[in-house]
Amino acid sequence: MKKSFAGVAAIATVAAIIGTGAFAQTVLRFSHTDNPGGSRQAAAEVFAEKVAEYTDGRYEVRIFPAGQLANDPKAIEQLILGGVDFTVSATGSYATHLPSLNLTAMPFLVDTYEQGWELYDNSGWLQGEFDKLPDVGFRVLATWEAGFRSFTTNEPLASPADAATMKMRVYPNDMIRWSMEAIGFQTVVMPITDVYLAIQQGTVNGQENPVDTINSLRFYEVAPYVTLTRHVYSPLPLTVSEATWQGFSPEDQDAVSKAAAEAAAFSRNLVRSSVDKQIADMEAAGATVSTPEIGPFREAVASVYDKAREVYGTEEVDGILADAAAIREALPAN
Template sequence: MPSKLAKTLAISVAATFISGAAMAADVTLKLGHVANEQNSWHMASVKFGEELAKLTDGRIETEIFPNESLGKEIDLINGMQLGTVDMTITGESLQNWAPKAALLAVPYAYKSIEHMDEVASGEIGDQIKAQIIEKVQIRPIAYFARGPRNLTSNRPITSPDELNGLKMRVPNVPLFVDVWAALGAQPTPMAFSEVFTSLQNGTIDGQENPLALIRSASFNEVQSNVNMTQHVRSWIYLTISELTWNKLSEEDQEAVMKAAAVAQAYERDLFEKSIADDRAYLEEHGMTFTEVDGDAFAAKAKDAVLANVNDEIKPIVEKLFEH
């Protein structure tokens, strides 16, 4: 049962479309996710609920539980397998069950957002979705782009040769550690909460994250440069439990997919605006944006990436690097 907090955080987005207070929805979908109410994923979830209510004349209501109020990401996936949660937003964590889900966030695999879209909506994307449905028993119905990760520092860095052993914080992910070591940096795994102080006192000289996190963590106060390495482009899925999906009529399944397509387009618009807003904010607050030689970074990172990906996706990653 959701806690009192979860109930207060739950946001019903169907009521607006139900005429007459006495009418109740036939189906209520519980959508739990980890982001806050200001996040574009949350706003897209609300949009999904609104669209689905419209398309089904209020028969299907969506209750949204942000801020991990229904549980952490893995708890939500487990809940969907058990039938206690209907929907969530999840990504490469699914590789615990479906190895191809690792393709959602491989360093330097996607040269541009257009290339990523081509993969996510094409044959490789179809293979990933099919494996997730088969192995995890949850169904991806839309995908949202995530802000590319960029390297910050106190000097411009345009090529891997200029890293010169830069001491930098990375998440505690072997792939990230090995890739940055191969590029010529000195990567140090560290909790995100320690990064600002470590940059401030000079324990480390740089870190890498999407612009939204660089902004929200106020790294502009302790770093002068954003080097546009864009080394990880990735996406994340809006998903529905197969148990829930199979209970829906074909007509309602179609409505779910239509609502998901609207939510995906809406989120992309929000995403593009947020990238532009975050860059403008960081520039206004003293950060300089530096273009880098992306091909040089990718070429130097390739062997370390291939050494870290699972055997099932290695041939696909090799082809992506040739793109």
């Protein structure tokens, strides 16, 4: 594990006065890239409230939204180095530090939220990968929700044929990039905090993210064609710096884990129950929302599974594919 900056640089101790006594309160920094009105911020506020409650006020989780401290890749780096204590990001964002996590972004693994929750909570393959992360410098506390990735573009996207003339923003994840290229896009890697302006200026034609993120970051304003392909299930593991975690007592570890689980349940319910209204709000704001024929998109990305086997190994790829297939069979879509 990499050493942190003088222990945990992100933890600041302040004096808090209660009644006639004083106690040392530890401030923990939580960085994320969602806007203040988004679901990640709402879940982070629940998490912060529960941490304070379950530790009798000895810890304050201070939240820094909208990339104030760092974009997603840099926030994860800061987890390892001790610059921040918590972050929440798409699973593929963590793959820079554990490449096998790229496989969670393979296209069309699951079809429903319930299937996705089962995959992230109970897949033997995925839990085994998460168990490797403390040696990297951070650990997964719980999985928050973002939903299924779809497209926003500044030109209509009815089929893969339309992608041939478009530049698509992607985040640094091989699987997403391979899928976009298989569909026909030219890909451009950039931080999510730069995407709105890049579309506005014509650097890219669009981006792909869950509806919750599209709505929160208002991408539909500059890329008003919202195409609901739901091509990747993209939840948000909440992670804690391993240096921070090891600084907790066992009781505080239990308290933080409990807070994370409760915030995850809140996040899942909030995102799933908000999608229809978010779509309606985007339409009311002038966006054109459509659900294309999915078959051509599925066919276009079929080669991605074989490419993944070549790069990551047949055993790894078939492990997560087998878990996903079993889950789809056990929890069929309605």
